[in-house]
Amino acid sequence: AQSVTQPDIHITVSEGASLELRCNYSYGATPYLFWYVQSPGQGLQLLLKYFSGDTLVQGIKGFEAEFKRSQSSFNLRKPSVHWSDAAEYFCAVGPYGGSQGNLIFGKGTKLSVKP
Amino acid sequence: DTGVSQDPRHKITKRGQNVTFRCDPISEHNRLYWYRQTLGQGPEFLTYFQNEAQLEKSRLLSDRFSAERPKGSFSTLEIQRTEQGDSAMYLCASSLSSRLGEAFFGQGTRLTVV
Numbered sequence A: 001a002q003s004v005t006q007p008d009i010h011i012t013v014s015e016g017a018s019l020e021l022r023c024n025y026s027y028g029a030t031p032y033l034f035w036y037v038q039s040p041g042q043g044l045q046l047l048l049k050y051f052s053g054d055t056l057v058q059g060i061k062g063f064e065a066e067f068k069r070s071q072s073s074f075n076l077r078k079p080s081v082h083w084s085d086a087a088e089y090f091c092a093v094g095p096y097g098g099s100q101g102n103l104i105f106g107k108g109t110k111l112s113v114k115p
Numbered sequence B: 001d002t003g004v005s006q007d008p009r010h011k012i013t014k015r016g017q018n019v020t021f022r023c024d025p026i027s028e029h030n031r032l033y034w035y036r037q038t039l040g041q042g043p044e045f046l047t048y049f050q051n052e053a054q055l056e057k058s059r060l061l062s063d064r065f066s067a068e069r070p071k072g073s074f075s076t077l078e079i080q081r082t083e084q085g086d087s088a089m090y091l092c093a094s095s096l097s098s099r100l101g102e103a104f105f106g107q108g109t110r111l112t113v114v
Helices: none
Strands: A003-005 A010-014 A019-021 A024-026 A032-038 A045-050 A056-058 A064-068 A073-078 A087-094 A109-114 B005-007 B010-013 B019-024 B031-037 B044-050 B053-057 B065-068 B075-079 B088-095 B109-113
Touching: A003 A087, A010 A019, A019 A109, A024 A073, A032 A064, A032 A073, A045 A056, A045 A064, A045 A073, A073 A087, B005 B088, B010 B019, B019 B088, B019 B109, B031 B075, B044 B065, B075 B088
Parallel strands: A010 A109, B010 B109
Antiparallel strands: A003 A024, A019 A073, A032 A045, A032 A087, A056 A064, A064 A073, A087 A109, B005 B019, B019 B075, B031 B044, B031 B088, B044 B053, B065 B075, B088 B109
16 A cells, blocks of 8 residues: 655754654655645645656655655655744645555654754 | 645634635646644645546545535635534645645644534
8 A cells, every 4th residue: 555654753953953754654665755844824835746667756845855756755854954944844745546646745744943 | 825725724613514614726837636633643634636536535524525626726624513523723735746745734723612
């Protein structure tokens, strides 16, 4: 069955420090992979996506993610975290089976940023 | 275009009552999705439309749930005979079919069943 695992429920980093959020997936075919961010009171916002090609993808707000097929991972990184990055981050995979567009989300990682 | 809008933002209802939520997608988007999110979980897919056609419903979706998109624009999600387990955030998203997975989400409707 298709699934997404985000092993870290909550991460705290200092402002200016680097960040890596982990995501592992289980999928029967070449996946489409996404990272979304959800700030309090805001809708989910797409940070970046991977469909094919270069395995290192750049997104908005200075985020990047690397697809590693051998590890079934799609980890999100940022070299220097800002206080405004505090939010919940969701990894997602899709589409699957015969459907065209619905996503399977992980449970999310909540990021806190220390001043 | 101001993005995906959902109404109401909050709804408190008594168990057994029916509730209806509305979603207005981004105007040029032909796909519309409904998700449900409970505390500590990621969004869970419920159903989606392409234009006015409902193309898929989650197997987890109870028969008490029904969704419509009558003219291929806005959509409504109705829950009949609400139960406490229906308490959740209901999220709507829209996208272009040519850009699969690149969904734009609304802020959601938080339902509390008491």
